[in-house]
Amino acid sequence: MLHRYGSVAVELARRLAAHRVGDRLASVGELAAEFGTGRGTVQAAMKLLTDEGAVELERRGSQGSYIVRLDYPKLMALGGLETVIGVMPVAYSLHFAGLATGLTRIFAGAGVPLVLAQVRGGRSRIQLLRSGRCDFAIASRMAWEAEAEAGDLQMVLSFGPGSSVGEHVLLVREAANGIADGMRVGVDPASHDHMRLALDECRGKAVEMVEISYAQAMSLLLSGQIDATVWDGGAPLLAPGLKRLPLRSRTSEAAADTEAVLLTRAQDASLAAILRARIRPEAVVAIQRRVLAGEELPSF
Numbered sequence: 643m644l645h646r647y648g649s650v651a652v653e654l655a656r657r658l659a660a661h662r663v664g665d666r667l668a669s670v671g672e673l674a675a676e677f678g679t680g681r682g683t684v685q686a687a688m689k690l691l692t693d694e695g696a697v698e699l700e701r702r703g704s705q706g707s708y709i710v711r712l713d714y715p716k717l718m719a720l721g722g723l724e725t726v727i728g729v730m731p732v733a734y735s736l737h738f739a740g741l742a743t744g745l746t747r748i749f750a751g752a753g754v755p756l757v758l759a760q761v762r763g764g765r766s767r768i769q770l771l772r773s774g775r776c777d778f779a780i781a782s783r784m785a786w787e788a789e790a791e792a793g794d795l796q797m798v799l800s801f802g803p804g805s806s807v808g809e810h811v812l813l814v815r816e817a818a819n820g821i822a823d824g825m826r827v828g829v830d831p832a833s834h835d836h837m838r839l840a841l842d843e844c845r846g847k848a849v850e851m852v853e854i855s856y857a858q859a860m861s862l863l864l865s866g867q868i869d870a871t872v873w874d875g876g877a878p879l880l881a882p883g884l885k886r887l888p889l890r891s892r893t894s895e896a897a898a899d900t901e902a903v904l905l906t907r908a909q910d911a912s913l914a915a916i917l918r919a920r921i922r923p924e925a926v927v928a929i930q931r932r933v934l935a936g937e938e939l940p941s942f
Contacts, residue, residue: 826868
């Protein structure tokens with residue numbers, strides 16, 4: 643359907659999907675300069691989108707053209723975004739179940755078709771994003787700060803402190819009172835946060851770092867294969883004989899490890915514009931808080 647005008651029609655559809663009714667549209671000349679093409683190509687692409695019923699414009703003389711109607715599902719489909727694929731942490735806790743519920747509902751309400759997959763480990767999710775196997779990744783701000791220097795990703799949305807986890811704690815057997823020399827401390831290399839927080843907690847101590855999967859932490863502690871690990875303070879303890887201790891390295895409730903952010907590839911400017919225009923982080927968090935308070939059941 644878009645073969646005659648190719649990338650211009652696709653990009654124009656994505657551009658319009660980030661607009662609202664009442665917005666002024668850039669002029670044909672401005673769009674042609676931005677897309678690096680002729681005015682006739684832009685006009686033909688706009689006519690195609692209009693004929694498809696994806697957009698309706700009103701010409702207001704020297705003021706330019708204004709949007710009077712948008713069909714977001716059609717624009718997303720014509721822009722090659724029939725489905726937006728996101729990856730987020732595994733929803734093992736109410737925090738993440740609430741976040742998944744909020745994302746699912748707000749994307750649906752905004753007319754952005756979403757497939758939301760759960761993948762363990764911030765490094766793994768970011769690698770999937772970089773490889774093009776998903777369109778966005780949810781990670782902590784701490785993970786984003788560790789990856790930002792590469793310049794190939796961008797932070798599009800932030801959900802605020804406490805949106806990823808309430809807090810991280812030290813998980814030990816009941817007899818222990820903190821990190822001590824000689825301990826074996828479990829660290830999950832797939833997680834920026836887990837590695838960073840564990841290293842900070844063990845600074846100045848003669849310990850052995852043991853690579854683990856986060857999901858194995860409790861069983862490894864109970865079997866004596868490790869003596870301590872960093873843990874999500876909001877996750878349930880499913881076995882007796884373990885206890886949580888506050889991290890001595892923790893300095894603020896607004897720590898970067900508690901904040902969820904949404905990342906896209908830096909080159910995906912049009913998708914980033916759509917998400918910024920259509921997805922309200924505060925609405926996602928409001929649903930998450932209702933799930934945390936027991937006022938709403940998780941649904942995703």
